[in-house]
Amino acid sequence: MTVTSFDAPVPATGTKPRVAVLFGGRSSEHSVSCVTAAGVLAAIDQDKYDVVPVGIARNGQWVLVADDPASWSLTSGELPEVQASAEHVMLAARDSFAELLVQSGPEATRSLGRIDVVLPLLHGPFGEDGTLQGLLEMADVRYVGAGVLASAVGMDKHFMKVAFSAAGLEVGPYEVITDRDWQREPEAALQRAAALDFPVFVKPARAGSSMGITRVTDPAQLRAAVETAREHDPKVVVEAGIAGREIEVAVLQGRGAEDPRTSLPGEIAVQPGEHAFYDFEAKYVDGAAAALSCPADLPEAATARVRELAAQAFDAVAAEGLSRVDFFYTPQGGLVINEINTMPGFTPISMYPQMWAKSGLPYTELIDELIGLALSRPTGLR
CATH class of the missing domain: 3.30.470.20 (ATP-grasp fold, B domain)
Structure with missing residues (x-):
């Protein structure tokens, strides 16, 4: 399949669309998000877009980071990390556009200019779950990917x-173990899970990248597996192996x-x-x-x-x-x-881009298509 590029609305200024590439975040998938950003920053067409990389540290702080894909890759052998900074990046909603501001002190603020679209490369809670999407909707700024409800x-x-x-x-077949279930009647929750056909997979309900998942072959292993999943999410899903x-x-x-x-x-x-x-x-x-x-x-x-x-x-x-x-x-x-x-893994070797490449849509063109879709889609009810 070949997908040709299309003309998305041009910003009112007549300049290149400004794309805020947002990554990192507060979830356990922080480093995965950084690796995804490395791939996107290396491939995005910077002749067509003005790219502004913004990292989110694990404490939730937004920071301006270098447009250097190597800084966010796995080439060093260590998982990349967005570090907190003395400077904070803020998203400000104006009458007809959104603007990024950098604050370095109580009275020291500078503008990074308007933002036309956000490319959120965040995985997991506080990024992929509708929370960030709600913020962007409130700021009336277009963004790539699912809206609030679909994300949640x-x-x-x-x-x-x-x-x-x-x-x-x-x-x-599956069972759900909520935090209340586990606090009040853990044995009953384990019995429900043990009634599934084994092996089972015990998963945090709201995590990805295989974080906190345990393959369980014996009911005696269930309790430890649930506790492992609960390190990532108090709500746990137990799925029968298919x-x-x-x-x-x-x-x-x-x-x-x-x-x-x-x-x-x-x-x-x-x-x-x-x-x-x-x-x-x-x-x-x-x-x-x-x-x-x-x-x-x-x-x-x-x-x-x-x-x-x-x-x-x-x-x-x-x-x-x-x-x-x-x-x-x-x-x-x-x-x-x-x-x-x-928001699937989006490095050049991830499944999602590879399947599109095999289907006739290379990585850089896929990024362009997604940004074009976001620019052509209004915020608000649709």
Whole structure:
């Protein structure tokens, strides 16, 4: 598939659109976000866009950072980190535009100028879950990706499954353990989880990048697995393991009233060795741990069906911009939806950009398409 670029609205000043690339954040996926930013900063067309990189430290402080992709990559062997600073970056809403300000003291403030669109490369809570999207809506500034509702639903694996079921998509068996459940009746919660078919996967309800996930093969391991997940989120989802291949589809919002666009499906194969599943190390650290096959080796009818279901899942949560939708393809030829990720990993080697590259849309052009979609979409109710 080839997607040509299109003309998005030009800022009122007539200059290049100013793009604030926002990354880091308060979640456990802080470093993953920085690695994503490294890929985007290296690939974005700076002849077309005026790029302003803004990092969010773990304490929530916004800081102006260097436009240096190497600073945010894994090339040093250490996970990158946005450091807090004596200077604070603030987003100010004006009558007809949004502006970035840098404050270095009570009475020392300078303007970085207007911002036309924000590219939020934040993963996890306080960035991917609707909180940042709400802030940007209040400031009346356009942004790439899903809105408030879709971001919140897509972040919460419990309500995501509720939305999928309501849309007629097949969801695997699962149990939810809330913070109140765990405080009041932990044994009852463990019994519910133990009734699922093993192995099970114990996950933080609102985290990603395989943070805090444990594959459990014995009920005796459940308590420790729940405690591990609760280090990331007080709400936990326990999912029954599904026998089947993991198939993923990249979804891109259609232009105007067009339907969502889908990539060729891809399949990740975790290589035999230290990784029991596609965990954090396999995704971001151990480059030899997994291999992508795209297009996935599926019957033609299954390929068409999984792309159709991915678009349905995108619409089920009212997603915008981009999403990656993950399925299990069972030995019987069924497709069970696992999850949607409204801000998927976006490094050049991540699944989402790779599937689009295999489908005819290279990384730099994909970034351009997403920014164009954001610039053409109003804020507010839509």
